[in-house]
Amino acid sequence: MNQLATSDFTEITQLIVSARQRAVQAVNTALIDLYWQVGQIISRKIAAAEWGDAVVPQLASHLAQTQPGLRGFTARNLFRMRQFYEAYRDDEKVAPLARQLPWTHNLIILNQSKRQEEREFYLRLAIQEQWSSRDLERQLKTALFERTVLNPAKVSAVLSQIHPDAINLFKDSYLVEFLDLPHGHAEADLHQGLVQQLKQFLIELGRDFCFVGSQYPLQVGGRDFALDLLFFHRGLNCLVAIELKVGRFEPEYLGKLDFYLEALDRDAKKPHEHPSIGVLLCASKDSEVVEYALSRSLSPALIAEYQTQLPDKALLQAKLHEFYRLNAPYDDMIDDSGTRV
Secondary structure, eight states: OOOOOGGGGHHHHHHHHHHHHHHHHHHHHHHHHHHHHHHHHHHHHHHTTSSOTTHHHHHHHHHHHHSTTOOSOOHHHHHHHHHHHHHHTTOTTTHHHHTTSOHHHHHHHHHHOOSHHHHHHHHHHHHHHTOOHHHHHHHHHTTHHHHHHHSOOEEOHHHHHHOTTHHHHSOSEEEOGGGOOOTTOOHHHHHHHHHHTHHHHHHHHOTTEEEEEEEEEEEETTEEEEEEEEEEETTTTEEEEEEEEEEEOOTTHHHHHHHHHHHHHHHTOOTTSOOOEEEEEEEEOOHHHHHHHHHTOOSSEEEEEEESSOOOHHHHHHHHHHHHHHHSOTTOOBOTTSOBO
């Protein structure tokens, strides 16, 4: 009998992996549904004054005695199930999202998000990006929701026309605190750090980004050029060129990026791919200068900044509260947490 190559077994292996994933998801969905139903009963009985809060520890003790080996039904977790149910019971759009995530993810979002729209934001992204609980914790620490609402990505008009979804896939700022860059670092330090911590950087960029190359060579005429970082975005079906700048954004940087995008589209882009996107990742930028520079740009480009330290989340939350207050309809009220009431 001939020795078969490992690739000959790929089809069966993929079937097994897929079946296991579906089984895990089915178990998770059943567990979350159970927690939802338990939370619903507890909430209903307490609201109807049939039970007081003191009954919940009694329930936990009863379950521990009558269901040996049962885990996850402590008094604390039972109160969390009630909180889980009450948080989403009136939102038919968000409740199904919560059922798609593990209990740990749901607890993280419940405990650290105050607003319903913030919870929906993290639920959707956690599902889309398939974040681990650790990744989810990091995104909450980086105040991703606050940053996204207060500072949406700055993109050129051409980019909006060619790739309408790009505005939702790119960020105005990217956190690279995991690089531990010193103050006054050089561009080479930033570049080397991103390549060495590529897995972390890909998580920060988004799930559909695929790494193509570092110092990607481009030859035009008789000259050689090197693009800092080149990625491919599966959802947008296009190359994404990233140029790094350790100083503030200057308008002339766009000219070089335009040149690189033209070279990519002429010499590297596949026939079935869409026009390439360019990202200038700078240490800082002036919003008005960015607006002026992008308004006449004929390339699908955007300008973002990188941050080497976690932002002040409390400050961003205060700014978001003010943002909601100023933009709330006259018949709406905003409480101290920034929630519409």
